[in-house]
Amino acid sequence: MSLNTNQLDPRQHPLQAVATAIGAGIQGEHRSPRVSHMQSANEGPADIIAKVSGCAPGGKREDDAPYFTNNEGHPFPDPKLPLISGGPVFVRFSTVTFGREFPDEGRNPRGFAIKFYTMEGNYDIVGLNFPVFFCRDPIQGPDVIRSQSRNPKNFLLDFDALFDLLANTPEANHAGLMFFSDHGTPQGWRNNHGYGCHTFKWVNKEGRFVYIKYHFIAKDGQKQFTDEEAVRMCGEDPDYSKRDLWDAVERGDPIEWTAFVQVMQPEDADPDKLGFDPFDVTKVWPRGQFPMHEFGRLVLNKNPENFTRDVEQAAFSPGSMVPGIEDSPDPLLQFRMFFYRDAQYHRIGVNLHQVPVNCPFMAKSYASLNFDGPMRTDANHAGNKQYAPNSFSHKFRPDAAETPYVVHDSVVSRKSHFWHEGQKNDYDQAAQLWARVMTPQQRENT
Structure with missing residues (x-):
């Protein structure tokens, strides 16, 4: 390794690379420039991230570490690309609009966010326990949250606001029906399915791609x-979901999800043929038409060591992607890719990557363009060039270049996004959920 590089030896085994990257196997002052660049002038962060991620000194992953693994059964992305190769993860569960002191069994959507620590950096999937969302127009996103928040006049919960929004937003009724069904009161975090909600692209090494939707199906x-x-549990144990997950991990109970994707070929992404916009986050893809393909397992078996450090300061963004995974023309996804990270710069600070849980410690090359800013304690760019592209740290990588969209003209023109307006098909999938998916008992409970 040269003295002025942030590259690890490509011959190094990935698990050995972890130890080098986080400094877990380095003692005293014997620190490589790579470690100094990634962490700081002291051993603390390296030791901490080793515990958070489940990486032990020497670079070996302990059996009690959360991880994602795969069955190498799908050609997209290329099996050598980050997500498919598996590795350590951090998962955050949450209610969407309630404060953290509110009983966690209150009726609310549940956040289901996964941070994959890959050799190409961190990849985030920021989803829900619903496969759909309440709006497709990004400008309505804040209104959806406000409609489920407390009344600003008296600070009381106000379900009239949500009913009013649903009455005036036809496409919201699909998620609205799930909200007021038993889906809105899941029994703890670990008994939830998780969904990526949006449409993404998986790209292989030839530059060919497919559109996909993520599904994480609870093993049990x-x-x-x-x-x-749910109302009774809110009174008996306001922390039921948190306590149930924590205790299950401490007991060593298996907590596992099977990862699936639905796959759509680019030439099939035609709203006129499908009868719906495949990039509309208020719609699902029919499984009979786009079957589920298993591609891995998500396993949780390690609790965080400190709630504030490891959970409250965790920063997820749909814009955190790695080579082989790209965005789609979904406008709500495009909006979230920007404002999640922007909000985190205000909530945590511009140097949020220094918080151990956000650190891309698995990355074989880390050369962030962020530098300076409050509380900067690492090597602060380590002398790398502060612009991109350049001939040194930020060379152009053809394998990471974005693949052009291949979609129907009605998607590019946004026509497909608006031909739903005022049409009955905004109620079609909600009607199918009620009539075909929900059991008589679930309909009775709604």
């Missing part, structure tokens, strides 16, 4: 409270 199936059970 979904378990849900009825409204009466």
Whole structure:
């Protein structure tokens, strides 16, 4: 390794690379420039991130570390690309609009966010326990959250606001039906399915791609409270979901999801043929038409060591992607890719990557263009050029170049995004959810 590089030896085994990258196997002052650039002038952060990620000194992953693994059964992305190769993860569960002191069994959507620590950097999937969202127009996103928040006049919960929004937003009724069904009161975090919601692209090494949707299916199936059970649990144990997950991990219970994708070929992404916009986040893809393909397992078996450090300061963004995975023309996804990270710069600070849980410690090359700013304690760019592209640290990588969209003209023109307006098909999938998917008991409970 040269004295002025941030590259690891490509011959190094990935698990050995972890130890070098985070400094877990380095003692005293014997620190490489790579480690200094990634962490700081002291051993603290390296030791901490080793515990958070489950990486032990020497670079070996302990059996009690959360991880994602794969079955190498799908040609997209290329098996050598980050997500498919598996590795350590951090998963955050949350309610969407309630404060952290509110009983976590209250009726609310549940956040399901996964941070994959890959050799190409961190990759985030920021989803829900619903496969759909309440709006497709990004300008309505804040209104959806406000409609489920407390009334600003008296600070009381106000479900009239959500009903009013649903009455005036036809496309919201699909997610709205799930909200007021037992899906809105899941029995803890670990008995939830998780969904990426948006459409993404998986790209292979030849530059060919497919559109995909993520599904993480709980190994033991979904378990849900009825409204009466959820209300009772809010009083008996306001921390039921957190306590249930924590205790299950401490007992060593298996907590696992099977990862699936639905796959759509670019030439099939035609709203006129499908009868719906495949990039509309208020719609699902029919599984009979786009079957589920298993591609891995998500396993949780290690609790965080400190809530503020490891959970409260975790920063997820749909814009955190790695080579082989790209965005789609979904306008709400495009909006979230910007404002999540922007909000985190205000909430945590511009140097949020120095928080251990956000550190891309697995990356074989880390040369962020961020430098300076408050509380900067690492090597602060380590002398790398502060612009891109350049001939040194930020060379052009053809394998990481964005693949052009291949979509129907109605998507490019946004016509497909608006031909739903005022049409009955905004109610079609909600009607199918009620009539074909929900059981008689679930309909009775809604």
